Amino acid sequence: MSYIKITTIFTLLISIVSCGSKEIEKKTTAKKLDKPNIIFLLADDLGYGELGSYGQEVIKTPFLDEIASKGLRFTDFYAGTSVCSPSRAVLMTGKHTGHLSIRGNKGKLSDKKWDRVALKKSETTVGEVLQAAGYQTAMIGKWHLGVPEDMSTWAKGRGFDYAVQEQWGKSIKGNVIDERVHWVNNNEDSVFYNYNNYKCLDEFRTNFALDYLDNKDDNKPFFLYMSYRIPHAHEFFLSKNDLYADKMEEWPEIERRHAARITMLDNQIKRMFKKLEKNGELDNTLILISSDNGPTNENHHDYKFFNSSGNLKGFKRDVYEGGVRVPLIAYWKGKIKEGQTTNHQATFYDIMPTLAEIAETTAPKNIDGISMLPELLGKPQKKHDFLYWEIQEGASVKGFRQATRIGNWKAVRYGNNYHTELYNLENDLYETTDISKSHQDIVNQANHIFKTQSEKDIHFPFSGGVFKTNQ
Secondary structure: OOHHHHHHHHHHHHHHHHHHHHHHHHHHOOOOOOOOEEEEEEEOOOOOOOOHHHOOOOOOOHHHHHHHHOOEEEOOEEOOOOOHHHHHHHHHHOOOHHHOOOOOOOEEOOOOOEEOOOOOOOOOOHHHHHHHOOOEEEEEEEOOOOEOOEHHHOHHHOOOOEEEEEOOEEOOOOOEEOOOEEEEOOOOEEEEOOHHHOOOHHHHHHHHHHHHHHHOOOOOOEEEEEEOOOOOOOHHHOOOOOOOHHHOOOOOHHHHHHHHHHHHHHHHHHHHHHHHHHOOOHHHEEEEEEEOOOOOOOOOOOOOOOOOOOOOOOOOOOOOHHHHEOOEEEEOOOOOOOOEEEOOOEEHHHHHHHHHHHOOOOOOOOOOOOOOHHHHOOOOOOOOOOEEEEEEOOOOHHHEEEEEEEOOEEEEEEOOOOEEEEEEOOOOOOOOOOOHHHOHHHHHHHHHHHHHHOOOEOOEOOOOOOOOOOO
């Protein structure tokens, strides 16, 4: 073979390899954007003590524990309240429950009917704020802030360019909507979740998220709100795999599956991180990981079996610490120092102003949150005078509950007993001793908060507080 032919072939091979290298670089090096990407990963009913980084000793969460060691772990972070819908409404709007249109999973629609209440159109969502700031926005999973008969109340109509959500109840035509159906951009498409084809529902949902990350516009920053189903205790979504198979004889099956779901959530979040890393976007993405309320005690699952609340008093629907205190892990490479822990008192209604500041835009004026971006970056942080929670579960006054945290004081009031309990979390974290009788001044301060922070709402008859005339 002549020298010219050899040289030509060699040059051609170099050209092919070079083109291939450029193609690989194109796939793994993201365009440098002026603003960071933002991802909020929300678990469903994950208790304060269900991650290894928060003291869990049995359930395995190796990846989330690794991320906690590389980011910032909050010890005193709180959900919006202690049940799904109102807590998520707080997250989306930056308002606490006393100022929201959603105070429970269901509200009073008539004298005989309690059902879903949609987030008001006048209540601006995080998605809408970030959309206006030039972000492309996506919501995948559980929305829980709309009604089935009005698609304008679904995520697609509330600030998300791309939305894949479950929706259940009865449609405007009276047909029952199967909750296994996931609606893509409202009625643009629908995909049926066949639980025989996946290890868990969140594997199915994560597939949508990974596809989104591959197909979004690389010229714009993105906000992804990923709302998982794990470890919610619905029987239909229980894992049927062999995780913790060695515990089948030792553990009740409901507990084995509960542990398995949490470990599978760990795996799905790892998939998300690996995709971002592969796409070259991990270094420019703030990731927040939390839960919508405390641990569940439903469907025969015992929240004490794995110490899911981390010894905190109460669970889902309670306004004691176990119902509202949740994990928060913040990861932002190069921005958040590795291996940090903070006891800054923050909550879901701080997320709206935090993300708005990161997006270099302004949050709505009538919110209750304070940006915690300084805390993320290790700078001086403004603190709340108090935190506030409210919940209305069912038509009974017993289901109306309020709580406030004022520094290290925690006050709790259940509507059916006309009594404000008081605890000092500094030396009684587990709320074992009510010291209200010896600190009437703090009780009076708490009662003032309970009376003034709960606005009346037509759908929640006990809003505004439940007090005797002499209180």
